[in-house]
Every structure is written in C-alpha cells, then in structure tokens.
Amino acid sequence: MDFRFTEEQTMTAEAVKGLLADLCQPADLRRLMQVGAARDDRRWTALTGMGLAGALVPEEMGGLGLGAVDFVLVAEACGYAGLPEPLVENAGISLPLLAALAADRRAATLLDRALAGDVTVATAHPANLFVAEADNAGALLVVRDDGVSLLEAGSVGLVRQDSVDPFRRLFTLAAMPAAAPVAGASDARAAVDLAFDRGALFTAAQLLGIAQRAVDLAVAYAKERQQFGKPIGSYQAVKHMLSTVQVRIEFARPVVHAAAAQLANADAFSRARISHARLAAGEAADLACRTAVQVHGAMGYSWEVDVHFFLKRALALASWWGDARFHRERVAARVFDRPLGADQTFASEAAHD
Numbered sequence: 001m002d003f004r005f006t007e008e009q010t011m012t013a014e015a016v017k018g019l020l021a022d023l024c025q026p027a028d029l030r031r032l033m034q035v036g037a038a039r040d041d042r043r044w045t046a047l048t049g050m051g052l053a054g055a056l057v058p059e060e061m062g063g064l065g066l067g068a069v070d071f072v073l074v075a076e077a078c079g080y081a082g083l084p085e086p087l088v089e090n091a092g093i094s095l096p097l098l099a100a101l102a103a104d105r106r107a108a109t110l111l112d113r114a115l116a117g118d119v120t121v122a123t124a125h126p127a128n129l130f131v132a133e134a135d136n137a138g139a140l141l142v143v144r145d146d147g148v149s150l151l152e153a154g155s156v157g158l159v160r161q162d163s164v165d166p167f168r169r170l171f172t173l174a175a176m177p178a179a180a181p182v183a184g185a186s187d188a189r190a191a192v193d194l195a196f197d198r199g200a201l202f203t204a205a206q207l208l209g210i211a212q213r214a215v216d217l218a219v220a221y222a223k224e225r226q227q228f229g230k231p232i233g234s235y236q237a238v239k240h241m242l243s244t245v246q247v248r249i250e251f252a253r254p255v256v257h258a259a260a261a262q263l264a265n266a267d268a269f270s271r272a273r274i275s276h277a278r279l280a281a282g283e284a285a286d287l288a289c290r291t292a293v294q295v296h297g298a299m300g301y302s303w304e305v306d307v308h309f310f311l312k313r314a315l316a317l318a319s320w321w322g323d324a325r326f327h328r329e330r331v332a333a334r335v336f337d338r339p340l341g342a343d344q345t346f347a348s349e350a351a352h353d
Helices: 007-023 026-035 041-049 068-081 087-100 105-115 185-224 236-265 268-295 297-301 307-317 324-337
Strands: 121-124 139-144 147-152 157-161 170-175
Touching (some): 007 041, 007 068, 068 185, 068 236, 087 105, 087 121, 087 139, 185 236, 185 307, 268 297, 268 307, 268 324
Parallel strands (some): 121 139
Antiparallel strands (some): 139 147
16 A cells, blocks of 8 residues: 655645745734734735635535545644744634535535634534634534534624633633524534534644654754854754654654544544544653753743744643543544454455444
8 A cells, every 4th residue: 555645745845835934924923913913914814815715624515525534734834934824724623614615605604604714613612612713704613512613703792711822712602693503403413513524634634744843943053053162963962852752753744644544434433543643742752842942941831932832832722622631532442342453454444343
C-alpha cells in the first residue's frame, strides 16, 4: 500500500502554506492585536478565494468534495501559521455538518451563502464550553438534545468569555430564540458525531503545526543568540532538548495522518485513532512550546517573543473538542474492548464485526 500524500494533496497544502507565509507572520498578528481586530480581511479573502470554504462539502452541493486526508495538511498549515481566522472551524467542521443537514431548505440556503463566502458558520457543540467566532458568524449551528438548530447570529444573545489566546473570540449563548431543528436528534446523530471527530482530528493537526513552528522558532533563535562567544545552539544541552521535541513531533505526525485516513469509517477503531492523534499532537505541542520558551531564556516569558502566539494557541486548544481524559477513555475502550494484534492494524467494524 502507498501511504504517501498525492501530488494534488501536497500542492494544495503548499499553496496554503505559501499564502500564509506571505500574509500571516507574527508581525501581522501583532498589528491585529494593536487594533483589536478579529481577522484580516485581505488574508481571509485570499483564503476563501482558493475555494477552501467548501473543501469538505460534496461536489454536487458546490464544494470541492475533498476528504479528511486532503484537509488535514491544510489544518496543520493553519496551526503552523497561528492563523486567527476560523478556516478550520468553518471549512473543516461547520460546513460539512451543514451539508449533511442540507435536506432542510434553511440549511441548504445557508450552505450556498457560506460557499460563496458571504458568511461563516459557527458550531455550538456540547463538547466545547464555548462557541468560537460566534460574533463574526452569519449563523450558528446549535447541537441540542432535540437535534440541531440553525439560528441567525443576530438573534442569539452572546456573552464574551476570556481566552488565554487573544485571537480566539469565545462566547457563551445567553439567550436563544425558539426554533424548529433542521434535523431531529436521531436523524442528526451520525452527522453530529462525525463533526466531533473532525473537530478533534483537525485540532490535532493544528497542534502538530504549532509544535513544529515552536521548534523552528527556537532553532532559529539558538543559531543567533550568542553566549560565551558562540551560538547557544552549539551546546549539547540545547541540542538535546530540541531534538527530543522534534522526535516527539515525528512520532505524532503519522498518527495524525493515519487518523485522517480512517475518519470516514466512523467506528470505534477510527475514533480511537483520532483520540490517539489528539493526545499525541497535544503532548508534542505542549512540550515544543515549553521547550521553545526555555530556549529563549528569561525573555521567553515576554510577549515580545513570537513563540508566545503559539504557546497561547496550544493552551487554548488543549481542551477543545475533548480534553485529554476524554480521549484517553476512547483509546482505552478500543484497547480493552476490541481485539488487538498485527491483523488489527487497519481494523474497522465493517470488516471485523
């Protein structure tokens, strides 16, 4: 079997990386912080102009019809850049969920507007305490006990919540109007569960990108910073710290990519892979960011150091789409309740039940 990404997948990821390298550097993030802006219109227009909003929406509905394997590299690039705009939440989670509910006319109409770039859609899911980017969204998908409701953003009372990450705009829903769900609980269950798995997977991919960026920043600093007449990166202690982190990242990367390959199975095996990816990437990002701060020394604790953008994003994503305890429990259920062995490496319920 060939597990390599295709040329098209690699080209898409490289195009996104190139755009973000031009338009989403730490200096750009600092400019946004100074004016208190939520997003950069030029950058967002460039991203939506690539058709990324509809990446995971089926072609027959106007999207690109890509899969998780195609998008996981895009999410990783967003993490590496520290992208403030909600590309991953909108294109990776909300719009695929909206497309799955498009049998309802209201959902289909909103999907057309979202694919055209007129609006973004935020998702309120029980897995998350808050709703991200709700104030800038045109509508909200709200997962409730009776199903999934679609609400115009202006009709919902929003209460701003503080975040460790200055670019994550989080809200709780203070008041919601009565609205008939676009899909009942039983009809929407599979789509909602898949939305959660996408959220956990693409969060893992972002954390992987964050981890790599933190290491790259630390390596660049270690090459320049002089101590006792030579770069601190020449000292074995610094080399060992950074190489340990890079090994952790390299072990996490195939776990994330394998989880993307099996996401569509939507079974106990694929969910365990996603949770494993979430745990591995989260631990890599935590170690990478903390190590990068340590390499920078005392100034590493200051906002003047760019690594803080990535440290704060890693902390903010640590419990997003399930915390570590939840994901450990899903992995444990796979290990203790399902068969293990070499023949189970690519197991799925469809093939083994």
